[in-house]
Amino acid sequence: MADTWLPSLITETPQQGFELAITLSRRGVKYTQPDAEVLHKLRPEYANSHEALTAASQVVAINFQTVAAANGYWRK
């Protein structure tokens, strides 16, 4: 991908860090399936399945571990 979408893992707040974790999770999908139309078509099925939502939340949790560690857990 040519564009810069991840200049840094540092965020000001934990919440912004969580949102960055969501971005990372979605990018992990996009690198495998870059076609936005396909992703759009999968969405309704996806967003109405509790298995899928829990699986998505798990990927976010893993990425949040990385972002939180990068930010020293925003301890101060």
Added chain:
Amino acid sequence: MADTWLPSLITETPQQGFELAITLSRRGVKYTQPDAEVLHKLRPEYANSHEALTAASQVVAINFQTVAAANGYWRK
């Protein structure tokens, strides 16, 4: 999301940390499916499936790793 729901990863006790891990896990779901009504409809199916409950517990465990590390494991 406009509201502030995650001002800090620091909690006073391990138990509050575990409850924060639950909040993080639920937020991971809500960012993908923000429609509360849909989530409500999925709930009975979800809460009566042992696979779903174990999967939920796994996401909590991953988020708890992050919160526990952030708090220095509440060692003192």
Added chain:
Amino acid sequence: MADTWLPSLITETPQQGFELAITLSRRGVKYTQPDAEVLHKLRPEYANSHEALTAASQVVAINFQTVAAANGYWRK
């Protein structure tokens, strides 16, 4: 939950730490499905499925990582 069930992550021995990891894993389930009767009904199906048992063991493993780190791996 009003009761205190997690006052500390510190245990005297690795084995007690492993048992605490089991408690954490079960609590992760209970926060999602607090109805003890439902959990009881799910149990036979659960405890006789190798997929479920492996999945449970995985959640315990993740929680044990946290407890073991908290205890400095009981190195001394």
Added chain:
Amino acid sequence: MADTWLPSLITETPQQGFELAITLSRRGVKYTQPDAEVLHKLRPEYANSHEALTAASQVVAINFQTVAAANGYWRK
């Protein structure tokens, strides 16, 4: 469980550490299903499924992370 099965996470070699990770993974199953006969009955189905074998290997990998960290990765 009354018996002591986990006195320490420290092992002499990485290989013994890997074997301890296997013990931890099996104990994670036994705490949920302590009936040895049931486990024995599940075994053929389990040991002939590639999904199950990969899932088992994953639990071992997670537990090995813990044991390896406890041992300072046996660096010297």
Added chain:
Amino acid sequence: MADTWLPSLITETPQQGFELAITLSRRGVKYTQPDAEVLHKLRPEYANSHEALTAASQVVAINFQTVAAANGYWRK
């Protein structure tokens, strides 16, 4: 495999690190199934399944943890 495909975990930017995590995830597949033709045949099925895409994103997230730690999270 005879060729050198992983000379280092160090990258200049977080984004390059994320792309290295994708490479690691794909290599993890290739070591199990080296036949490019088989992988090519599996691709359409794979890239149109939301379960598969989330699972892929999870492997990337795990590998990104490793790459990010290797790079000190590109903190400076």
Added chain:
Amino acid sequence: MADTWLPSLITETPQQGFELAITLSRRGVKYTQPDAEVLHKLRPEYANSHEALTAASQVVAINFQTVAAANGYWRK
């Protein structure tokens, strides 16, 4: 197992570390199913399933975290 297959987690290069992670993942399977003939029979089914290949790649990723940490990420 009587033979020594894991004398050390230290490798010279990241790529050798990745290959050790693959060995660890396969050993995790072999401890559960030591019968080489059974494993051989499962292989075609396994190597042609994208779910199985992604799951295998995930176990490798987890083991690679361990090996990479053991080697100080081969930073030099």
